[in-house]
Structure formats: structure tokens, C-alpha cells
Amino acid sequence: MTKRVLVIEDEPNIVEAISFILSRDGWAVATHSDGETAVQAVLDAVPDALILDVMLPGRSGYDILHDLRAHDLTRRLPVLMLTARGQRTDREQAERLGVNRFMTKPFSNAEVVDTLNELVPG
């Protein structure tokens, strides 16, 4: 069964890079670039894993994560957060909100793939 991942990211180049490497690994990749509609997009088709950028137009990744954790369908959804802001407080805030993994850009492609596979085994 194909594992599904939703990438919420507004930088088109990064979206393309992540899509490429995850597709290559066998993931079914969906993308979304707008923060405001992101929660609805997740709930419409709950994926097996979520890659979430922090700085998004309209709504921050933290807010989206907070809403997702409040919803039954997505309470346990594995989430990998990516941020270009590499500060400690960012990681702490993300962990408080219940993130599964947190990574700072620029990331290693292999690490992203490994992490996702770890989060969604099998």
C-alpha cells in the first residue's frame, strides 16, 4: 500500500525537491501552499504523514499544527516540521504543540526520507 504524504510548503522550489525525493522513495505526494486553507486540506484527505513548513502565507505552521492536534482525525497524525528559522524557541514551541519531528532547513534529503519512513513504518 502506497504511503501518502502531504507537503504544506509555499516555496515552489522546495516543494519540487521534496516531491521528487519522496516520489523516488515510493511515497504518494500531495502538496498545498496556502496556510489558511491547510487544515481543511489535511482533513479532506488525511494523509499518512504531513510535512509542514512554519512560515506560510496566511497562517503559521504552528497554528495549523495546533488545530490538527485538536481534531480527532489528525490527533495522532505523524508530522514533520521544517523551518528556515533555526532557533531553539522554534523547536520548543513545535514540541509543545506535539510535533513528531522537527528539522531545520537546509535539510539532507536522505534524512527527510528516513524520518518519514521511521514515522510511518511499513
Next chain:
Amino acid sequence: MRFRREPLFLARQSYRRRRLEDAARLLPILGVFLFLLPLLATGAGTAGQGMYLFAAWFGLIVATAMISRGLNRWPDMSHDPDEEASSHTPAKPSDPTSQDEGRD
């Protein structure tokens, strides 16, 4: 020694002044006495009484003149009526140094 002499002199001056004030207060009493004396000496004639009265009168005038001049010459150290309008220093009850020596 010079430091001792000056306060002594000042004290004597203010003592002198207070005695002058006493004299000024006593003058009218002396005057009443002198002016009433003719009542007791009824025997003398008008000429004699008149001579006495004018002599006493003149004596009183001379005494008053001397005392008044004295009071003017030895100005009151504790207060000067001509100056109080210009340099009114508020009485400070807590300041014992501004008091002059007790009235004796």
C-alpha cells in the same frame, strides 16, 4: 583679651539702654508728682507757685530731652523700629541665640 572686651561693652550698652527706658517710663510719674505738689503748698502765692511750676516744667523738659536723645543714640539692639519694615526677620522661637539677655 579683645574678644572679651567687645561683648562686655555691648552688654553694658544694652543695660544702659534699658535703664534709659526705665527712666522714660518713670518721667511722667515724676511729672505728675511735681505738678501736683502745688496743691500741698497752699501757702505760697501765685507768683511763687508760678515760678515753681515753670521751673519744674523746664526741668522735666530738659530731662525728657536728654533721655530721648539717649534712646535715639543708643539704638535698641533687639529691635529697631525704623528697620523692621525693610528687614523683617521672622521670630524663630527655636533659636535661642536671637534672644537678648533677660530683663533684669
Next chain:
Amino acid sequence: MLSFNTLVAVCLLYVIFLFLVAFGADRSAARNKSRFLNSPLIYTLSLSVYCTAWTFYGAVGYAARSGLEFVTIYLGPTLVMIGWWWFLRKLVRVGRAQRVTSIADLLSSRYGKSNFLGVIVTVIAVVGTTPYIALQLQSVTLAFSVFARDRSAGWNAPDLDATALWVAGGLALFTILFGTRNLDVNERHHGVVTAIAVEAVVKLVALLAVGVFVVWGVGGGPAGIADAIDEAMRNTPGEAWAITGGRWVGLTFLSAAAFLTLPRMFHVLVVENIGERQLAVASWAFPTYLFLMSLFVVPIAVVGLGTLPAGENPDLFVLTIPLHFDRDGLAMLSFLGGFSSATSMVIVASIALATMVSNHIIMPIWLSIRSEEASVSGDVRQVLLLARRLSIIGVLVLGYLYFQMSGGGTALAAIGMISFTGVAQVLPAMAGGLFWRGASRNGAAAGLILGFTVWAYTLFLPSFGEAGVMSATLLAEGPLGIAWLKPQALFGVTGLDPVVHAVFWSMILNSFAFVGVSLMSFPGPLERLQGAQFVNVLDQTRPAQGGSFPAAAAEDLLVMAQRTMGADAAQALFQTQASAQGKEGYLPDTTPDFIALLERELSGSVGAATAHAMIAQIMGGATVSVDDLMAVADETQQMLVYSSQLEEKQKELTTTARQLSTANDKLTQLSIQKDGFLSQISHELRTPMTSIRAFSEILRDGGAKDAEAAGRHASIIHDEAVRLTRLLDDLLDLSVLENGQVQLNPQREVLSKVLDRAVAATQSLIASQDLRIHRDQGREQVIITTDTDRLAQVFINLIANAAKYGDAKFKRLTIQVGERDGALRIDFVDNGSGIPTESQVMIFEKFSRLTDNAAAGGAGLGLAICREVMDRLGGSITYLPGQSGAAFRVTLPLEKIPHHVAN
């Protein structure tokens, strides 16, 4: 021969001379050349208004009838003067400290500013003085008639009434002219006083001249006079010349009392006084004057009795002896002396009475009638002057009428003593007020009214004779036959001379009523304050001996403190202090510490100067001096100034606070933004790097199979590298601009060309964002001299911003060029939603990109760079609020640009 015309002419010349003297004195006083006018000599001479025509002429007559007794009239004032240290010093000090205008004012002021007392004293003064003025008119007319009688050749017997009328009219004119020039009575009447002094010299010289002539010219020297005295004594019936105890003591006392209480005497003694030095000199100089005035009285009397025909009026010996010996010049001088005595008395008396009548009767009535207009001070001033002038005329008219009605008979001759006794009724209230703090208003009023009544009943009314107000029966048997109410034998006291009887009973009953009622009544606070001021006037600057104040003061302090601090607070304070001293109740000992504490407490509510003055008032720190008042005024003024300063300060502070708050907001935002910037710069750097790294790794791992994708991946790496470079360029550019290290290259160029270049440089962006630019080429034909490359950079930024951030469906940018105040304005207005007000202040700060959208490719440095560039070019860039969309205004000075700015 002395003709009537000569007499009148000399008289007129003398009057004109007096006018000139008064005028000159007023002039030199106005020019501040008043040293001589203020000298003790003038003051002493002005006191001679005591010696009226009654004493000038009458003393000789008195001596001819009663021997030495006349001298009591001078002994009383002598005792008062030599006892100046007791009484006059205090009276004068009070008069100056309280700015007393008359004796009525003194009593009114002492007893809590009671106008009721002022009215009583005024009435007493008018009733007592009017006959006296009549007496002066009579003496002048009598003197005229003396000349007329003996020299009938060529003389028409002068009409006495007409003479009196002329004299009264002339006196009224003089008094109004020089007595009501200035309103403030404390501004002395230099003219009047100087004229009085001149008259004093004239009457003294006249009397001395007659005396010398009598003793050495007629009487044969002192020895001859002594013989004449003995003979005169033998010739007088009974014991008339013997000194009798009752009259001697009574009249001496009476003259002393009258010397202090006569309105005219109070006026020259107290009101016209300017310093204690004058008083010190007058204390011996005025007795000397009296001494000289009385020295020749007995010789003139005995010589007159001896040489003149029997039946000659002894009251006129001073005139008739020189005339008898054909000494016309001497007679003339003597006449002028008498004339001077009469006029000076009338002038001063009418000024004093007019002051009282206008201040205590006319003005209160006028003010109560027109109370709503009383605040117009200029109006009141004029009315007061008019009132005073009318009062002077009124007083003289009264005197003249009295003279006419009494017919100039002998009743008038006795009026001197009667008048003295009347005004002396003021003495108990006056002396008590100066020395006894317990003296109260009710006591004073009771004493005055009773004394005045007794005086009228026992002396004044009977003086009109049996034909007058009182019937013979009443005089002989008392009212309704009650013997002990007989006017001249009150309470069965017989055998006293009528005057002494009246003096005795009126003064005794007056004093008893005054003291008794004072003991029983309870004065109000103001009255008590005034009482303390009057009684303690001499202790003004003297701190209390032994460090403690009179115990009685504590109560007064409490009264005052309650009025100032409120009853509860004051009582609490006093009680606490009392118990701290181990005392019960509300009255602590007035120790210096307590006084200091109280003063501090009071100054909290009324200010230091007021508090000090209030305490000083009660503690015998005495009167509120002019200095104190000035201090109070200053303090009030300072408080006013201070409060307006405070207001200003407060405004300033508010402004500063607002500025600070604005700055703080900005700083806080900047601080947030700084944190934000670190994230931002991290984001801006990491985002391209993320792409670069990701695609590099993809390439490293073999890359995309499909060649087109592989090519796209490679170009992404390239584009992102370029983006990184641009970011670094911007940062570097800004850093250089901020440090002022930029090199400007000024060029002359037409503005439209610069705009063309900017539009061309952003062509690709414009095209991709479908931005339409509206320009008015015609207005852009302005030649500018500046670094046009840098200016173009600003324009590019603004156009790019409009393209990137404009959020309208059809993006449009309008570029308007205008000119104002020698500066070129280029406005860039788009049709987007603009920038929110709260963000407008921040947009020119570094890294203040308004959205997180990095798609625009900038790092939020563009506008910051624009601002730095425009600064360097001598212009500015501002956000223009209130336009349809986002609007930026670039301002550039025309004609000149700053030369090389780099250091």
C-alpha cells in the same frame, strides 16, 4: 492808624502766603524733596493745633479770672508727651502698623473692624468738635470787632456774621484744596501740615512778642510783674486764684485725655506721623512749645488787669494791650497769631472729622445702597473724595450754624472744656484697647455710649443754660423730682465743680461699663486677633523670653488653627500635642517646638508666609507688617506662577510621555523586529540554500531520469544562488549607505529619462504582474542635478513594490510629478489596499517586510535602502497616507544637491 482795610489786606496777604506755603510743600513732597517736611521740627510744630484761638486768647482771660489754673490745659499734654514711652509710642506704632486713618478708625479696627464703634466715635467727635469750630469762628470775629470798636473813625462796624461766613468759606476752600488732594489718608498732607507749622511759629512769635512787650515794655521787668501778680491776687474776690485740688487734678487729667482723643490731635499725632524719631524729639520739643506759650500768660493777664480800664474783656487782652499802647504792628502780629490759631484748628479738625464722617457714615451707606456697583474701584474713589469734600463743607456749615444760633455768647466760651470732656469719653476704650487684650467691642460700645450720655446729661445739655434744652426745674430738682439724678449733682455728689463733676462721673461710669461688659462678653476671632496685634505691637520682633509664649495664646492659636485647618484636624493636633506634654485637654503649652510644628502644619494649607503672619499675629510677633503682606502676596503670586508653570510642565510632560510612549512602541516593535530579522535573515538565507542543497543532493545521487527535469533542477540551483547573491548585495549596499561611505555621482538629467530607465529595469516584473503605469510625461520634463543612478534605484524599488505587493485585481501605478517650496515631488500611488496605519511607521526600517511571503524575493531591505539613498541625495521618501492605495512620496531639492557627503 490801622484801618480795617489794612487789616483785611494783611489778613488776605497772610492767607495767600499760607496757600503758597501749602502749595510749595505739596510740590516738593511730590518731587520727593520732603526731608525737611518730614523733620521732627515740622511734626512738633504741627502738634500746636492743640493751641487754638481759645488758648491763644482765652488763656489770658482764664488767668485773669482764675490765676494759675489755666496752666493745667498745658500740663496734661506735657505729661502725655514726656510719658511718650508708655502710651504715644504704642499708639503711633499701632497707627502706622494698622494704617489707621482716624481715631474712629482706630477703635473700629481694634475691636474687630466694627463699623458700629466707628459710627459712635464719629458722632461723639462731631458733636464735641462742632461747638469748638464755632468757638474759633467767634474768636476771629471778636478780634475783628476789637479793631472796629476802638477805631470807629472811618470804620463801619463789621458785620460779625458776614465775617464768620467769609472765614468759614475760606477755610473750607483751603481744606478742600490741600486736605483732599490725595485719598489715602496715610499719605500725609504735606501742604496742610507745613502751613500748620508756619502758623504755629506765627502764634508763638506773636504771643512771645506781646509777652516781652508787656513784661519789659509795660510791666517793669520780672520784679514788677511779681508785684502786679500779688496785687491782682488781692484784688480778685474770694479764693478765685487759689489752686483747688479737684479742678487742678481734674483739668490736668482732662487735658491729657483730650490731647490724645481730640480728632485733630489724633490726626497730627498719629495719622500724620511717619516715624518714632519724630515722636522722640516732639516728646521734649512740644512741651517746650507749650511752656513758651504759657510763659507770659499770667504777666499779660495781670498787666491787662492793672492797666486797662475795668470791664475790658480779659479774653482779648492779647489784642487790647498793644492797641492800648498804640502798638499797631504788635497788635497786627497778635491778631495774626490768633487768626493762625483759629484757622489751623479748623483746618485740621475738619479734615479729621471729614475723614471719619466719609469713611464710617457716608461710604457704608453709599456702598449698601449701590452694593452691586461697589466693585468698580475708580468709581468708589471719586465718590470717596466727593464725600470727603462734602463732609468738610458740612462740618464747617455745622460750625457756622452753631456759631449763629448760640449768638456768640458766653455759653460758647465754656465750650472748650465741655468739648474736651466729650471727646475724652473715647479714652477708656482707646487705652483699654491698647493695653488690655480682654477689652471687647461690646465693652467699648457700652462705655462710649454710657460716657457720652452722662456727658450730654451732666455737662453738654446744661451748658445751653436754663433757656436751653433743660429746664431750670430739671437742673435744680432732677428729672421727675428724683434728686439723685440731678444733672449737676449725680448720685448726690455735690460740691464739685460742674466740669469736674461731669468728668468724674462720665469717665467713671464709662470705664465701669467698658470693663464690666468686656469681662462678660466673648469677642469674635477677628476681634481677638486685632486685640493681640494692638496690645503686642511693641513686641513685634522680639522673641518671647525664656522660650515660652504666654499661655493665653494657646487658645487663640486653636481658634485660628480651627479656622484654617478645620475644627477636627486642629483639635486633634492640639490634643495630641497637649497629651505629649503630659497635659489634658486641648491646650498645650506654647513651646517653641509646638509653635514650629503648628506653623508647619498651617503652612501646608495656607503657605509659609501666611502661616507665619498668622502665628506672629497671635504670638505677639505682632502686626502683619507690610513685609508680611508683601510676602503673602508674593507667595500667592508665586503659587499662581508656580501653578501655571506646573500646568506647562504637565503639558510638557504629557507631550514627552507621549513621545516616549511612541518611541517605546517603536523600540519594542524594533526589538521584536530585530528578533524577527534574525529569523528573517536566517529564513532568507536558508530558503535558497535549502533548494540548492536539496537539488545538489538530487544531482549527486544521479538526478532526475528525465532530462527536462534535470535541466530545471540545475536552473533552480542557479536561480537560488543568484537570489542569495542579491540578498548579500542589498545588505552590503545598505551597510555602505548607512555608514555614509557611498560615493555620489551627480549628473544633469531630465526626470522623465530617469523614470524611463527605472520602468525599463523592472520591465520583466511589470509584465509578469501585469502592472499598468500611468505617467504624465509633460510634467516630467524637469532637469535635475543629482546622482540619477541612485535615484533610479529608488524608483525601481517603488515600482517593483507596487508590482509585487499591489493586491488589486488590475494593478495600476500612478506616478505624479509636482513642485512645491523649491522641492520636486514624485508620488508613486498604486491602487492596492495600501499599508495599514500601524505599519506605516515601520516600513522604512530594515527587514520590515510586511508579509511573510518570500515569493517577492526581497528581504525587506528595499525601502530602508530607499530612505538611505534619499537622505544622501538631500531629499526624503515618505509614506503618503490617505491615498487610494499605497502611496510613496519622493522629495528632491531642486537646483542643488549636497556636494560630496562621504567623509
